[in-house]
Amino acid sequence: MKALVLSGGSGTRLRPITHTSAKQLVPVANKPVLFYGLEAIADAGIKDVGIIVGDTAEEIREAVGDGSTLGINVTYIPQDKPLGLAHAVLIAQEFLGDDDFVMYLGDNFIVGGINGLVDEFRTERPDAQILLTRVPNPTSFGVAELDESGRVAGLEEKPAQPKSDLALVGVYLFTPAIHEAVRSIEPSWRGELEITHAIQWLIDQHKDVRSTTISGYWKDTGNVADMLEVNRSVLETxxxxxxxxxxxxxxxxxxxxxxxxxxxxxxxxxxxxxxxxxxxxxxxxxxxxxxxxxxxxxxxxxxxxxxxxxxxxxxxxxxxxxxxxxxxxxxTPAPRNPAAHRLVLGDHSKVQISS
The missing domain is CATH 2.160.10.10 (Hexapeptide repeat proteins)
Known part of the structure; x- marks a missing residue:
């Protein structure tokens, strides 16, 4: 089993920090958030890791190197533009080959790792397995709809009228069946190949798509508030x-x-x-x-x-x-402006000025 880690993207929600630094390398408790995901992958027994890189490729390479210090073997896969998660799978096919793989978004943070999820997938081998969590603002995420038996019935990307509050967490597990799916879909209105569309294609083809709803701690560290919250969570341990x-x-x-x-x-x-x-x-x-x-x-x-x-x-x-x-x-402190009163007073005036 391999891993595909996404570390491209411009990180617009973390600007101005990400004007000069990769968002995946912003530290949480003095360790880049990307490293928490790579360590979780290594802890799950996955050694061959492909990292999708974009404009910040040089910085990611400098930080991660060949992956040996993290217990993994890293292959870097350039993505010229951030054209969607399914596009990342498409360009990584040569690296992935016919192996099962976990796809991990490099700016996501999951407490407790992914060992149980990977072990379950290795045993059951559905065509795809997604992680879900309940969120108060599902319009900002990919959203899953489950049927009465709890199986995945449909997926939507950032829907205006979400059918549930179950958001996709940034960890996915796939068999090679996903490769046909990403080749079969068209770009969305955003001009991207959406992974939700690829998984929906699998559902429409009656493939085995399963979900696990997690109640543990998960954050997309894409903005300052979430970054500080993840920092708080890690420091508590x-x-x-x-x-x-x-x-x-x-x-x-x-x-x-x-x-x-x-x-x-x-x-x-x-x-x-x-x-x-x-x-x-x-x-x-x-x-x-x-x-x-x-x-x-x-x-x-x-x-x-x-x-x-x-x-x-x-x-x-x-x-x-x-x-x-x-x-x-x-x-540093701003320089203090000298306090002064400018007065034009007529004859016989009385003025009271507080000191």
Whole structure:
């Protein structure tokens, strides 16, 4: 069994971060979100992984390499334009061959991995298996309709009038039957080959399409709010450790990880929080659910429920929260404008001005 991981796309919902960085490499608890998916694939016993790459291919290659550090063998598959998930399957056919495979969206996050799902698929081998979860806003997702027996009756991509609240999670399992399906469909109104249309084609051909509804934690980390929420979820499982240096005037409370080479001076850190290697926290407060990446500087500031990427500095800022701060950013107080009153007063005036 192989894996196909999608790491193309422009990441428009995470701009301006993704103007200069791949959305799949934005870190959650100081580890790229893509790595969580690759680790889940390796943990499920899948070693041969094809990664679909687009404009950010060079950055993805630099981060992942040949995959050996993650326990996988990586083949990179260029996609000139993001023309849909089914298009990714189409261009990956040479890599996939006649093997079953799991398709994993590189910016998705699933707590608990995919071991059980992969084991079930290997045993039962339906033509396709999809993951579903209930969402409050199904118009933003691919939506599944189930029949009375719980089997998949139909799929729609971002429907205006959804027939259920069951959204497709970004993990799919296929046999080679999907290859005929992706060759048989036409582009949607968006100009893309939709994977929902390919799976619907399988249903129309009376193929065995099954679903698993998950109640565990799943997020599409495509926007800042979801990225911060996933960061919070991961930090809640953090194992505390102090490998860096903390001076006697600092206070560390709760689950806090301070990586080797990091320094904490005259500061208070309340976990769960993580301080990356080489970062210096001085005369500051770092609050819960905060990830400070490597080589950052936080001085005389307060940061909470935020992600700060590498080589950034926050100096003299009273409060930063619910924020995603990119790489090599400098955050400082705005200069104070001199207070002044300009008056034109007539004779015998009386003026009261609060100081």
């Amino acid at each position: 953090l194992t505390p450790s102090v490998e860096g240096t903390v001076d006697a005037s600092s206070e560390i409370i709760g689950r806090v990880r301070i990586d080797a080479g990091a320094e904490v001076r005259g500061s208070r850190i309340v976990g769960p929080a993580i301080i990356g290697p080489g970062s210096v926290i001085s005369d500051s407060y770092i609050g819960p659910f905060t990830s400070i990446s490597e080589d950052c500087r936080i001085d005389d500031s307060e940061v909470e429920y935020s992600i700060v990427l590498r080589e950034s500095s926050i100096t003299g800022v009273r409060r930063v929260e619910t924020s995603l701060i990119g790489r090599n950013v400098q955050v």
